[in-house]
Amino acid sequence: MTDSEQDLAEAQRRHWQNTYTDHPGMYGELPSAPAVHAAELFRAAGAKDVLELGAGHGRDALHFAREGFTVHATDLSATGLEQLRDAARAQGVDQQVTIATHDVRDPILLPDMSVDAVFAHMLLCMALSTKEIHPFSCVGIPGFRRCGKRISGLL
Ligand SMILES: C[S@@+](CC[C@H](N)C(=O)[O-])C[C@H]1O[C@@H](n2cnc3c(N)ncnc32)[C@H](O)[C@@H]1O
Numbered sequence: 445m446t447d448s449e450q451d452l453a454e455a456q457r458r459h460w461q462n463t464y465t466d467h468p469g470m471y472g473e474l475p476s477a478p479a480v481h482a483a484e485l486f487r488a489a490g491a492k493d494v495l496e497l498g499a500g501h502g503r504d505a506l507h508f509a510r511e512g513f514t515v516h517a518t519d520l521s522a523t524g525l526e527q528l529r530d531a532a533r534a535q536g537v538d539q540q541v542t543i544a545t546h547d548v549r550d551p552i553l554l555p556d557m558s559v560d561a562v563f564a565h566m567l568l569c570m571a572l573s574t575k576e577i578h579p580f581s582c583v584g585i586p587g588f589r590r591c592g593k594r595i596s597g598l599l
Contacts, residue, residue, distance in 0.1 A: 453547060456571055460521040464501060468527055471500060475507030476565050483511045491560035497548055498567030502528030502541075508563070509537035516559060518546035548572065 463470065475483075486494060492513060499505045499517035501524045508515045509532065519525050525543040532538040546552055548567065 449549075452571055453549060457520050457547070460500075460519075461523050464521055464523040464527060469501050469531070471503050473503060473506075473531075475504050478565050479504035479507050479563065482561075482563050483508055483513070486513065486561045486563075487511070489561070493559045493561070495552075495554070495559040495562045497546070497552075497562065497564040498570070499528060499543075500524045502531055504563065504565055505541060506531055506535060506537065509540040510535065512540075513561075514540045514542075516542050516544070516554070518544050518548075518552070520545065520547050 486508075494505075494508050494513045494515050496505045496508070496515060496517045497519075499519050500521070502517055505515045505517040505528060517525065517528055519528075522545045525545060528541070529538070529543055532541040548564075549572070
């Protein structure tokens, strides 16, 4: 990352930390429509383990967990992920959910074959360049699909 890209990344991280601190659970408890649709696709494809990028406070990760998937939820904001972790405990699905802070500009380190499906909602509209989005959205993901303007994928 160049210095100006690093500055932008840090400003984004601060923005989302402050946003989730000031507005806990801001997107509500109901899952997004794309997550409901994706869960159906994932189930039909026999997926069990879902990676969610930019999960925020977890309305969609929690839906996947309630639907019986295991979920690895990542986000730039540790505050959002703490809210996700607390909600997972309150809903009794914490055994199915793991969390990790992760900036999608960086490579994600996961063991090979450890996830069956990848989901991201309202992430690729963040301050990310085409160059940064392209590798994780298109390369090496057979069966990659777009759901409207939002993106989810099956590995
Ligand atoms: C519009 S919110 C959507 C949150 C969640 N997907 C949902 O639909 O409820 C965008 C999320 O992307 C995260 N985010 C923004 N830039 C990111 C980056 N570079 N890497 C990882 N997460 C990022 C933010 O922290 C925030 O949680």
